Amino acid sequence: xxxxxxxxxxxxxxxxxxxxxxxxxxxxxxxxxxxxxxxxxxxxxxxxxxxxxxxxxxxxxxxxxxxxxxxxxxxxxxxxxxxxxxxxxxxxxxxxxxxxxxxxxxxxxxxxxxxxxxxxxxxxxxxxxxxxxxxxxxxxxxxxxxxxxxxxxxxxxxxxxxxxxxxxxxxxxxxxxxxxxxxxxxxxxxxxxxxxxxxxxxxxxxxxxxxxxxxxxxxxxxxxxxxxxxxxxxxxxxxxxxxxxxxxxxxxxxxxxxxxxxxxxxxxxxxxxxxxxxxxxxxxxxxxxxxxxxxxxxxxxxxxxxxxxxxxxxxxxxxxxxxxxxxxxxxxxxxxxxxxxxxxxxxxxxxxxxxxxxxxxxxxxxxxxxxxxxxxxxxxxxxxxxxxxxxxxxxxxxxxxxxxxxxxxxxxxxxxxxxxxxxxxxxxxxxxxxxxxxxxxxxxxxxxxxxxxxxxxxxxxx
Numbered sequence: 001x002x003x004x005x006x007x008x009x010x011x012x013x014x015x016x017x018x019x020x021x022x023x024x025x026x027x028x029x030x031x032x033x034x035x036x037x038x039x040x041x042x043x044x045x046x047x048x049x050x051x052x053x054x055x056x057x058x059x060x061x062x063x064x065x066x067x068x069x070x071x072x073x074x075x076x077x078x079x080x081x082x083x084x085x086x087x088x089x090x091x092x093x094x095x096x097x098x099x100x101x102x103x104x105x106x107x108x109x110x111x112x113x114x115x116x117x118x119x120x121x122x123x124x125x126x127x128x129x130x131x132x133x134x135x136x137x138x139x140x141x142x143x144x145x146x147x148x149x150x151x152x153x154x155x156x157x158x159x160x161x162x163x164x165x166x167x168x169x170x171x172x173x174x175x176x177x178x179x180x181x182x183x184x185x186x187x188x189x190x191x192x193x194x195x196x197x198x199x200x201x202x203x204x205x206x207x208x209x210x211x212x213x214x215x216x217x218x219x220x221x222x223x224x225x226x227x228x229x230x231x232x233x234x235x236x237x238x239x240x241x242x243x244x245x246x247x248x249x250x251x252x253x254x255x256x257x258x259x260x261x262x263x264x265x266x267x268x269x270x271x272x273x274x275x276x277x278x279x280x281x282x283x284x285x286x287x288x289x290x291x292x293x294x295x296x297x298x299x300x301x302x303x304x305x306x307x308x309x310x311x312x313x314x315x316x317x318x319x320x321x322x323x324x325x326x327x328x329x330x331x332x333x334x335x336x337x338x339x340x341x342x343x344x345x346x347x348x349x350x351x352x353x354x355x356x357x358x359x360x361x362x363x364x365x366x367x368x369x370x371x372x373x374x375x376x377x378x379x380x381x382x383x384x385x386x387x388x389x390x391x392x393x394x395x396x397x398x399x400x401x402x403x404x405x406x407x408x409x410x411x412x413x414x415x416x417x418x419x420x421x422x423x424x425x426x427x428x429x430x431x432x433x434x435x436x437x438x439x440x441x442x443x444x445x446x447x448x449x450x451x452x453x454x455x456x457x458x459x460x461x462x
Contacts, residue, residue, distance in 0.1 A: 274434045
């Protein structure tokens, strides 16, 4: 889009849960840093006034735990206006056109149900509100390969691909961004990061929370669609990609796409679905639902750097801890006879903790004063050593307003992700029950037999 900078931010769904928890606090942080430079128009179906919206914003920011500075908030609310109406009502777009009459390059941010993405964009087009605009869509982008392609086709009728930003907040997390620099700016890491050194890769996204309060939504999605298709496969692409040739977004996307294209569709026999006991009692969950709250699967990457290295993904609700991490198990050294009890030497590991408290750990082995092997852990915490990071939505909103789409997903990657998971979506094995507070069905342990076992996530203080 060249030197594109938004002349206004239009947020559809401004009264929703996402706006209250993430979007409005992020706008406050941008205002505090002095980088929010355009008006903000909130759109929703409720019968609010602009003053009501400003009060809603105050409550959301105070509840977020941010230090509340009245002067900063005053500057922010001067930017805020409200436009009410149903997203399917043409009259809404007439009022919006009046509000944007003198605005060039609007950014439309659709924090709406996916079923409204295409209708809203089509109505914006019908009212000539898309010229030189960009549209940001919140995940999920379809619920399988066919629906993702259908959405893409409808959007392409009225938008160029360069006008579309697919928001996956996971890509705005500091440690996810840091992967590129850890891998390619450090010779010590670069030399370890391929099949010559890595025996297996584990990616874990564990949550202690259940789905209470989100039963109806979650039951229509499940763990596979909720976090694996987007978050974890995007993370895998960053872990396994080759170094981009240049610093532009096209070069980065090309390398990530190569990884996704090199992954064969998942074999349903190397996947485990689970459902925590008591899930059916959650309000909004359909009687007898087979929706998975846990999934573990094995993937392989058919590329020169990673051929033969299994990648195991797992994600679930009601697990013992909440943590997201990448764990690379390095191959054993040769069993040299001079090493005492050489068979007891544990494999080295590289662990990238995405949350909580982003950090990096290198696990080595050393011999203690009693002649016993002990792990030596070399840890760095990103905030301590690199400074306090911006929140994902703060970073992504700032980038979207500045026309920088480096940290956004795009449709080719979405299609490849759905292709990889399509067999499991089409022919899902039954969801196995597991007790709350355990690490999922026992079959998940069988999945990694012959390779390093699942490890408890690395938590702060351990």
